[in-house]
Each structure stands twice: as C-alpha cells, then as structure tokens.
Amino acid sequence: MGRVEYSPLFETRRCRGRFIYRSFAISLFVAICFIWHYRFSHITKGEDGNWAWLGMLASELWFGFYWVLTQALRWNLVFRQPFKNRLSQRYEKKLPRVDIFVCTADPDIEPAMMVINTVLSVMAYDYPTEKLSVYLSDDAGSQITFYALLEASNFAKHWVPFCKRFKVEPRSPSAYFKSLVSSGYPTDPSQAKELGNIKKLYDEMEKRIEDATKFGEVAKEARLKHMGFSQWDSYSSRRDHDTILQILLHKNDHNNSKDVDGFVLPALVYLAREKRPQYFHNFKAGAMNSLLRVSSNISNGKIILNVDCDMYSNNSQSVRDALCFFMDEEKGQEIAYVQFPQTFENATKNDLYGGSLTSILEVEFPGLDGYGGPLYAGTGCFHKRESLCGMKFSDQYCNDWNSEDDQFKEANLQELEQQSKVLASCNYEENTLWGKEMGLKYGCPVEDVITGLSIQCQGWKSVYYNPPRKAFLGLAPTTLPQTLVQHKRWSEGDLQILLSKYSPAWYGFGRINFGLQMGYSVYCLWAPNCLATLYYSIIPSLYLLKGIPLFPKVTKQSLS
Structure with a gap:
C-alpha cells in the first residue's frame, strides 16, 4: 500500500520582506554605535556638564540595549493559517469537549447585560452544543449577575438556534442588533419575522435585568421561581460568603436542557467561590483556578477557553480555528495554548493613548510566535487543560482525543453541585501546589504572563492566530486615567516577574528559545525604561537653560 500523504491542519508562513527589514536594522545599529562612539570620545573631565554628559551616555547605552532586545519581536515574524475543512473531515465525530470560562468581578464596572452578552456569544459557537460548557465566575457574588445569567x-x-439557523455574526445579541443598523435588516420574510420575535424577547429580558440593577435587588417573585437564590441566605458581603454554585443548564436535566428546536444546549454554570476576610483570594488567578477544579468535576473538557466578561465572541468559528492547531497530527502535541488578539470595538480614530495595542498585536506577537509562541494575554486564549494544570511536556506525550469517557452521563446534578462546592472553598488549596505549580501562578499582578512563561519553560509551545474576522471584541481604555492604571499594572507586574525566580533572564535560560527570552525581557523592562526616558527628556532642557549643550553643535562645516 502507498504511503498516505500528510495534510497538516494548519500552515505557518514567514513574513515577507525580512531581508529588507534586517538590512535596515543592521544599518540602524551601526548608526547607534556611532552615537556611542561620539559620547565616549567627547568625555571631558572637570568641565561643566560632565556628569550630565555621562548620564546621557548611560541613557543612550540603555536605549541601544533595549532596542536590540526589541529586535527579537521583529526579526522573525510568522503567520498561521488553519484549515477547518480538514479538521471537519477527520475529526467531526471526535471533537473534544470545550470548557469556556467567563470571569467578572464587579457588577458596578461590569454591568450584568454586558456579562450575559458575552456568555450568550460563546454559547452560540458553531460547535456541537453537547460538547460545550460555559462557566461564569462571579467574584462579587452578585444576586443580580446570577439573575441575569438565569x-x-x-x-x-x-437565541442559539436562531444563530445557527441563519448563521448570524456576531453572536452577541447586543452587538448583532447594533450591526443591523449599518448592514441592514434581513430581507428573507421568515428570518425577519424570527428576528422580530428574538428582539422582543431580548428587550423584555433587558428591561427585567435593568430594573433589578436599578433597584439593587431581584424582585421577590423572581427569587421564588428559582431555588438557587436560597444560596444567598448566608451571604454577608462580596468578601465574606459561602461557595455559591448553580448548574443552570445541563443535558442531564431533561426538563430544562433543550432549545426550542429540541436540541441540547451547552451546559451553563454559575460560580461564586467562597471568600473569607482571613483568606487572600488571589484575584483573577484564584478565580481561574477554582474554575479549573470545578469544571473538572462537571464537564472536564480537554480544551479550555477563558475570556473576560467584556470580550464577546465575534467569530463563531474560533473554537474550530484553535482545534486545528491542537489536533494537528505532527505539531499539535507540543502546543499548550492558542492566543487570539485582544481587539477593541471602542478604539478612537486617532487612538491617542495606544489602547488598541496595534503594534503589539500586529507585529510583536507574530514576532514572539517565530521563537516558540506568544505570551499568555489573559483573555481570548484556548488552553490544553493538562498544560494549564502543570503537566510538563515530553517527547512521549501524545494527544488522546478519544479518551473522553461518559463519567458525567448519569451524574446527579445536586450531587455534582455539592461535590463541586468543596473544590471552590477557601481552604481547599492549603498545602497544595495550586498557584505554584498547578493552574495560574499567584503573587503577581500579571498572573497571565507569568503563567504563560512557566508553561513554555516546561517544554510547551504556544501559537498566535489573528484571523481575518476578529475572534473577540472588547472595550479598551479611552481616557488617560484608565490608560495609566492599566499600564501601571502591566509595568509593575512585568518588573516583578523580572526580579522573581520566574525571570526570563535566568528561569527561561536553556528552557526557551533565546529570542523568546529577549521578547519577554522587552515587556519586563517597560518600567526601568522610563528612567532613561525621563532623564533624556528633562536633563538636556535644564542644561540648555544654563547654556551647556549636551548634543553636537551643528556648524556650517558639518552641513557642507
């Protein structure tokens, strides 16, 4: 028999124009060396401004060093292209379970309607619904958020059958209704009629949720309709309450698991992990680790997607795109996570504060991908559960997509809820490896970056995919105070990584590609870079007021 030709599920192509850019970079480095030479050759002792001159030299040495590091992000760009048709041909009946984590923490900043629009958008993915499970982590333990999810x-x-019947994009109801204003309403009579009914249902739901938000509580009539509200009887505050867990949709609940067309809906679970004043909750990392444990007991999907509550799905094919990388027969074994870009729908035209992160998403992440993969950005990322839970990669590792059993087929939902509550308790992680070697890392403001670095240092690789139709759309900071707060957290967290045992300089040495080490260092040195920038911006101006120049004088001879 002839050998069957291997057809990959994705391809990787290198950026065109690399030779031109590298030639430019080399010429620029030569120019930087001339600047260094000038500074060194004009150092004089005992003259006014000598110390300032040395400071300028130190700043320029730093800028040159930092510029060299940034070349790792531009030297070897790669772009990916998945082949979803090949995935369907080979694995349509063997697609793995996918667990989707949506995280929210403050109902005042993250309104309930925004949260459920994100939840509904991921519930409507173009994927077998019986293999999808959606978990909402509510770190505020808000009754209103629970009511909105209900x-x-x-x-x-x-909504889900409507989306699949008419191939709706995007599948966030709010975003879809807004898009109709510019794209136009459907001309097909049956679709137009169904759209009218759907819009009416959505408006009625929105009014009920907005009324509850306005009055700050859920109406008594609504509370009596669902026993889940009884879990708030022992609720003291958002920082002091028992675990609240409710499975709202599940295929084992035969009376409440199907859509209007008779098809099973994705599982839907609400979780507010236990919080006590005497226990530090570890912010989003703690919430994600609780979700990891709870989901392993309810659905145990091999693939995990985590999204922020303000980052709705804009592309119903994203799950299949990600699986093309994970399930590739030759290269899929070593891939731990697939990172999609954070794209923003509210970016202003001029983007004064760089909130759209264009250079990072369009240039730097593809550059990191050329050396082993991008960093984990904290949202819009698909993970293998095994790698996220601390497994190290080895050459003997093999994807086993057929090993998913039916341990949940006959599960009693009340028993599942009670068993799972224990996994989200405050003291569950005591004397365990959670937050250290399992799950997301604790003790760092940018828990996502340090977790991604740790995963890559365990031998795994990651992939960056920026599809033509953006996978997720969210909200970027549009004011200076919002931008400063965000950049402060990033800079502080990245510097903390640099000074910790997980520093890419020494922890990554020998574990990841040297180019990837350089790429991580660019972000870890964001904060120190401000010192040289401030010096270079302020000191020359002050000395110029004293008549002492710190830059070469332009003369007629130099111009001739």
Whole structure:
C-alpha cells in the first residue's frame, strides 16, 4: 500500500520582506554605535556638564540595549493559517469537549447585560452544543449577575438556534442588533419575522435585568421561581460568603436542557467561590483556578477557553480555528495554548493613548510566535487543560482525543453541585501546589504572563492566530486615567516577574528559545525604561537653560 500523504491542519508562513527589514536594522545599529562612539570620545573631565554628559551616555547605552532586545519581536515574524475543512473531515465525530470560562468581578464596572452578552456569544459557537460548557465566575457574588445569567439561560433557548439557523455574526445579541443598523435588516420574510420575535424577547429580558440593577435587588417573585437564590441566605458581603454554585443548564436535566428546536444546549454554570476576610483570594488567578477544579468535576473538557466578561465572541468559528492547531497530527502535541488578539470595538480614530495595542498585536506577537509562541494575554486564549494544570511536556506525550469517557452521563446534578462546592472553598488549596505549580501562578499582578512563561519553560509551545474576522471584541481604555492604571499594572507586574525566580533572564535560560527570552525581557523592562526616558527628556532642557549643550553643535562645516 502507498504511503498516505500528510495534510497538516494548519500552515505557518514567514513574513515577507525580512531581508529588507534586517538590512535596515543592521544599518540602524551601526548608526547607534556611532552615537556611542561620539559620547565616549567627547568625555571631558572637570568641565561643566560632565556628569550630565555621562548620564546621557548611560541613557543612550540603555536605549541601544533595549532596542536590540526589541529586535527579537521583529526579526522573525510568522503567520498561521488553519484549515477547518480538514479538521471537519477527520475529526467531526471526535471533537473534544470545550470548557469556556467567563470571569467578572464587579457588577458596578461590569454591568450584568454586558456579562450575559458575552456568555450568550460563546454559547452560540458553531460547535456541537453537547460538547460545550460555559462557566461564569462571579467574584462579587452578585444576586443580580446570577439573575441575569438565569434570564440568559432562558433566552439562549431561542437565541442559539436562531444563530445557527441563519448563521448570524456576531453572536452577541447586543452587538448583532447594533450591526443591523449599518448592514441592514434581513430581507428573507421568515428570518425577519424570527428576528422580530428574538428582539422582543431580548428587550423584555433587558428591561427585567435593568430594573433589578436599578433597584439593587431581584424582585421577590423572581427569587421564588428559582431555588438557587436560597444560596444567598448566608451571604454577608462580596468578601465574606459561602461557595455559591448553580448548574443552570445541563443535558442531564431533561426538563430544562433543550432549545426550542429540541436540541441540547451547552451546559451553563454559575460560580461564586467562597471568600473569607482571613483568606487572600488571589484575584483573577484564584478565580481561574477554582474554575479549573470545578469544571473538572462537571464537564472536564480537554480544551479550555477563558475570556473576560467584556470580550464577546465575534467569530463563531474560533473554537474550530484553535482545534486545528491542537489536533494537528505532527505539531499539535507540543502546543499548550492558542492566543487570539485582544481587539477593541471602542478604539478612537486617532487612538491617542495606544489602547488598541496595534503594534503589539500586529507585529510583536507574530514576532514572539517565530521563537516558540506568544505570551499568555489573559483573555481570548484556548488552553490544553493538562498544560494549564502543570503537566510538563515530553517527547512521549501524545494527544488522546478519544479518551473522553461518559463519567458525567448519569451524574446527579445536586450531587455534582455539592461535590463541586468543596473544590471552590477557601481552604481547599492549603498545602497544595495550586498557584505554584498547578493552574495560574499567584503573587503577581500579571498572573497571565507569568503563567504563560512557566508553561513554555516546561517544554510547551504556544501559537498566535489573528484571523481575518476578529475572534473577540472588547472595550479598551479611552481616557488617560484608565490608560495609566492599566499600564501601571502591566509595568509593575512585568518588573516583578523580572526580579522573581520566574525571570526570563535566568528561569527561561536553556528552557526557551533565546529570542523568546529577549521578547519577554522587552515587556519586563517597560518600567526601568522610563528612567532613561525621563532623564533624556528633562536633563538636556535644564542644561540648555544654563547654556551647556549636551548634543553636537551643528556648524556650517558639518552641513557642507
């Protein structure tokens, strides 16, 4: 028999124009060397401004060093292209379970309607619904958020089949209705009629949720309709309460698991992990680790997607795109996570504060991908559960997509809830490796970056994919105070990584590609870079007021 030709599920192509850019970079480095030579050759002792001159030299040495590091992000750009048709041909009946984590923490900043629009958008993925499970982590333990999710579970029975029947994009109801204003309403009579009914249901749901938000509580009539509200009887505050867990939709609940067309809906779970004043909750990392444990007991999907509550799905094919990388027969074994870009729908035209992160998403992440993969950005990322839970990669590792069993087929939902609550308790992680070697790392403001670095240092690789139709759309900071707060957290967290045992300089040495080490160092040195920048911006101006120049004088001879 002839050998069957291997057809990859994705291809990797290198950026065109690399030779031109590298030639430019080399010429620029030569120019930088001339600047260094000038500074060194004009150092004089005992003259006014000598110390300032040395400071300028130190700043320029730093800028040159930092510029060299940034070349790792531009030297070897690669771009990916998945082949979803090949995935369907080979694995349509063997697609793995996918667990989706949506995280929210403050109902005042993250309104309930925004949260459930994100939840509904991921529930409507173009993927077998019986293999999808959606988990909402509510770190505020808000009754209103729970009520909104309960309303969304009922609305999903109409919304999910509507999306699949008419191939709706995007699948966030709010975003879809807004898009109709510019794209136009459907001309097909049946679709137009269904759209009218769906819009009416959505408006009614929105009014009920907005009323509850306005009054700060859920109406008594609504509370009596669902026993889940009884879990708030022992609730003291958002920082002091028991674990609140409710499985709202599940295929084992035969009375409340199907849409209006009779098809099973994705599982839907609400979780507010236990919080006590005497226990530090570790912010988003703690919430994600609780979700990891709880989901392993309820659905145990091999693939995990985590998204922020303000980052709705804009592309219903994203799950299949990601699986093309994970399930590739030759290269999929070593891939731990697939990172999609954070794209923003509210970016201003001029983008004064760089909130759209264009250079990072369009240039730097593809550059990191050329050396082993991008960093983990904290949202819009698909993970293998095994790698996220601390497994090290080895050459003997092999994807086993057929090993998913039916341990949950006959599970009793009340028993599942009670068993899972223990996994989200405050003291569960005591004397365990959670937050250290398992799950997301604790003790760092940028828990996502340090977790991604740790995963890559364990032998795994990652992939960056920026599809033509953006996978996720969210909200970027649009004011200076918002931008400063965000950049402060990033800079502080990245510097903390640099000074910790997980520094790419020594922890990554020998574990990841040297180019990837350089790339991580660019972000870890964001904060120190400001010192040289401030010096270079302020000192020359002050000395110029004293008549002491710190830059070469332009003369007629130099111009001739």
